[in-house]
Amino acid sequence: MKHPYKKFFQLQLLMMIFTLLLGIVAMVKGSLLLIVTALFCLAFSFIFEGLAEYKKQHTFQFAQQMTRAVVIILFVSYLYITLI
Template sequence: MRHPYEKFIRLELIAILVAVVIGLFALIKGFLLIVILALYMLAFSLASGAIVEWNMNQTNQAGKHFLQAILLFIFTTYMIFQL
């Protein structure tokens, strides 16, 4: 039997893996815009994890992760405008 939120869990794991791969590529090549893309993927991963926790009625953890995702998104967007 499959977990009812397996799609969201897979989405979170894929986003983390993509963020790691993009982040490693950015470190090797030294491109700042690719680092920003990796940070956006990390924020997306946190948001999808928050959705899973929200649906599992863990509202405190979901709120904390969603707030982290929003702050990371705002910080990354601020970095773009400072370039």
């Protein structure tokens, strides 16, 4: 039997892999856009983990992951706008 939140864990893993790959490429190339994209992938990883916790009725962990994602998105967006 498949767990109803298995897809969220798979998406979280996929986003973490994208984050790692984009982060390595961004460091090698020195591209600001790739760094921002990698950090957004990290935020989406937190979102998917939070949704999995929400499905398991763990509201505190859900709130933690959503807060982390929102902070990363706001901080990265602010930095990107000010650096361009």
